[in-house]
Amino acid sequence: MAYQVLARKWRPRTFAEMAGQEHVLRALINALEQQRLHHAYLFTGTRGVGKTTVARILAKCLNCEQGVAAEPCGKCDACLELDAGRFVDLIEVDAASRTKVEDTRELLDNVQYAPTRGRYKIYLIDEVHMLSGHSFNALLKTLEEPPPHVKFLLATTDPQKLPVTILSRCLQFNLKNLPGSLIAEYLRTVVDQEQLEAEPAALARLGQAAQGSMRDALSLLDQAIAFGAGCVREGEVCAMLGTIDRGFVLEALEALADSDGQALLQVTARMSERAPDFGDALDEMLHCLHQVALCQVVPGAVPEDQPDAERLKALAARLPAEDVQLYYQLALNGRRDLPLAPEARTGFEMVLLRMLAFQPVGVVVEAEPGAAAEPGTAPKAAAGEAAAPATQPARPEKPEVGGATASGADAPDQPASPLDSRREALMRAARGQIAPEATGSAQGPATGPAPSATKPPKAGPADAQPAPEGVAPEPDAPEPPPWAEGPPPTDDEPPPWGEPLASPQADAPLAAEPARPDDAEGEDGTTVAPVTSAPGQPLEITADNWPWTARALPLEGALRQFAAHCEWVGEEEGRVILRLDEQHEMLRTPGLESEFSAVLGEALGRAVRLDIRQGAPQRETPAAVARRERAERLRAAQASLEQDPNVAGLRQRFGAELLPDTIRPHDGA
Structure with missing residues (x-):
């Protein structure tokens, strides 16, 4: 008897013998048991996953002489003829070789005739996507309303090429690629039935090489059996497949x-x-x-x-x-x-x-020679206490805000740091023109000197915040080099003009006496007198203090932008005269002017009417002053970094470069 390849010999003849594809088999079995039979089925999937096999088993279930059932008997003449491939009422068509419309019409000419042997006349069209467009058109009408004794079983590996009119007339079943482990198990069953010797690793290799196709796996198994002279070993399979051991x-x-x-x-x-x-x-x-x-x-x-x-x-x-x-x-x-x-x-x-x-390794930082401890000051760890690494400088513990001292008594007030003093001076210079200090009514105006709002002091190593009293660093820790010291304190407070300064809950009314900064610098570098007023008297706004007054007004959004680009010209016959550049004319709207008049009238203590004139400003507007101050702060920040010993240490040790375009002053921007 001639040898039969394993792919044909072990083709399943019932649904129970199928490996995988449970989602397709379950639907077909339930439909057969409930007699809910469609007239057209479309099976899709890659090569060797069981499309034609499922179609032939379905044809056997429909034409079994024992009746339509999910489990054909396999003994009647119809089942035997179907297994042998010579059942007259199963017409298998290879669409790849019969693509012409004449072939399709010839095929459909016999649809009207009743089946010869079986219960149904079944048309199994494989690779149906290869049909021409005219062939699909000729098939449409028959596929939509076939005679009751006709069933269409279509199979394809490329369903995207099918017209949607064909897809809509069929029940679609997508067969999946089989996992390699399932293929290896099926190959083990085949090898055991064939009484052959096979290593599990070799079968796993074959299952992986099949890439989800059971037919490919059986063909590879045939090849491996021939290569190994009846034995399937992993080394020989790897050599046959050309894969890596x-x-x-x-x-x-x-x-x-x-x-x-x-x-x-x-x-x-x-x-x-x-x-x-x-x-x-x-x-x-x-x-x-x-x-x-x-x-x-x-x-x-x-x-x-x-x-x-x-x-x-x-x-x-x-x-x-x-x-x-x-x-x-x-x-x-x-x-x-x-x-x-x-x-x-x-x-x-x-x-x-x-x-x-690229293996991750621990980074070991070598200590600088200057950071070594002096003779006689070697660190001595207490018994039971782990010593700190020599490369990490000892840092004082940060005290808790509002916490109590070790003795339980209230801690004495700590002196304000230079950074806090500068911050407070900037706050007074920017908002003190019209808004009083929160404690001004009880303690009077501030009398200490205040630095200029437009000239922030340069930061240096002496500006670092000192360690709190009572908390000292480890006495036996080596002194770190200058570049390894902690970063200088940063001013992360929001800018003075970025806060609503005249809220009734936090600040005094606008008509109250403003705080009196000692000196404020004008746009030309000269010192201008601050605005002063007695308690209960209206506020006085001039062209000199307008840039700072506009910042402190309770304005938001478009109102704030409008005030920032206006120049205070003066007052004339109860009218406030402002000058607005033509390029910012789009900020001017009737509703905005009325709102701005109300806010300005509240600050001045009387009703005002606005007289807005177009033209180039002759003095600095609040926006121009803010830009100038920001440029000055940026230059000061750059100079501070240039002189900072930490930056100098980074440059010397790592060759770092200072990028001027990346420097940002601490103004909330």
């Missing part, structure tokens, strides 16, 4: 775990002797790293009966989890870039060397 990949990972570059190159040399595909080698490495990661996170995810399970678990114990993730990403990128390498072996070796070079 998994042992080489595991040896490479073990060399990575040992940080042994020489062993890595030796593994690559032994792999090259077999002329492998290094792309497949990286794929195998990705698969191994995936299983190692599974062993680390879910130890039971890797089956115990897997041949290399012990080596995978050993690697999972030796390699840190972050190294495994890094190796996986490097292998993934290397697989993508492998075609760009001049030689495949060179690209593969570079991936391994990159893994070896």
Whole structure:
């Protein structure tokens, strides 16, 4: 008797013999048992997943002499003829070879006639997407309303090429690719029935090489049996498929775990002797790293009966989890870039060397010679207390705000730092023109000198905030070098003009006496007198103090923008005269003017009418003053960084560069 290939010999003859595709089989079995039969079925999927097999089993279920059932008897003449492929009422058509419209019309001419032997006349059209457009048009009417004794079974690997008019007339079943483990189990059944010797690892290799196709797996099994003279071994299967022996990949990972570059190159040399595909080698490495990661996170995810399970678990114990993730990403990128390498072996070796070079290691910072402790001041750790690392300078513990002292008494008031003094001076200079201090009514106006709002002092090493009293650094810690000291205190408070300053809950009314800063600098660099008024008297606004007054007014949004671009000209016959540049004319609206008049009238203590004139401002507007002050702060910040010893230390030690375009002053911008 002639030899029959395994793919044909082990083709399933019932739904129960099918491997996988439960989502399709369940629907068909339920439809057969409930007699809910459609007239057209479309089976889609890649090669070798069972499209034609399912169609033939369905034809057998429909024409079994025992009746329509999900389990045909397999013994009647109809079942035997269907298994032999000679049932007269099953018309199988290869659409790839019969694409013309004449072939389709000839096929449909016999649709009207009743079946000869079976219950139904079944048309099985394989690769139906190969039909021409005219053939589809000829098929449409019959496919939509066929005679009751006709069933259409269509199969295709490319359903996207089918017209939607065909798809809408069929029940669609998409057969999935089979997982490699399921294919390996089915191959084990076939090998046992054929009484052949096969290694589980070899069957797993075949299942993986089949890429989801059972027919491909059976064909590869036939080839492996012939290659191994009746035995299926992993080494022979790898040689037949041209794939990489998994042992080489595991040896490479073990060399990575040992940080042994020489062993890595030796593994690559032994792999090259077999002329492998290094792309497949990286794929195998990705698969191994995936299983190692599974062993680390879910130890039971890797089956115990897997041949290399012990080596995978050993690697999972030796390699840190972050190294495994890094190796996986490097292998993934290397697989993508492998075609760009001049030689495949060179690209593969570079991936391994990159893994070896990029291993995460602990960073050890060497102490500067000047930071060493002087003789006689060596640190002495107390018994039972861990000593601090020598490379970390001792820092005083930050005291809690509002906390009590060690003795339980209230802590004395700490002197204000220079930074706090400058911040308070800026607040008074910017908002003191019209808004009084919160405690002004009880304590009177501030009498101490206030720095100019437009000339912030330069920050230097002496501006650092001193350590609180009662909290001292470790006496035995070595003195850190200047560049290693803590960062200078930063002013992260919002800008004075970025706050609503005249809220009735926090501040006094606008008509109250404003705080009196000693001096404020005008736009031309001269000193101008601040605005003063007696308690209960209206506020006096002049062209000199208008830039600071406009900032302190309770304005938001468009009102704030309007005031910032207006120049105070003066008052004339109860009218407030403002000058607005033509390029900002779009800010002027009737509703906005009325709102601004109300706010300005509240500040002046009387009703006002606005007289807004167009023209180029002759003095600095509030927006221009703000831009000038910001430029001055930026220059001061840049000068402060240029003189900062920490920056100098970074430049000297690391060759750092100061990028002027990246410097931002602490103004909330």
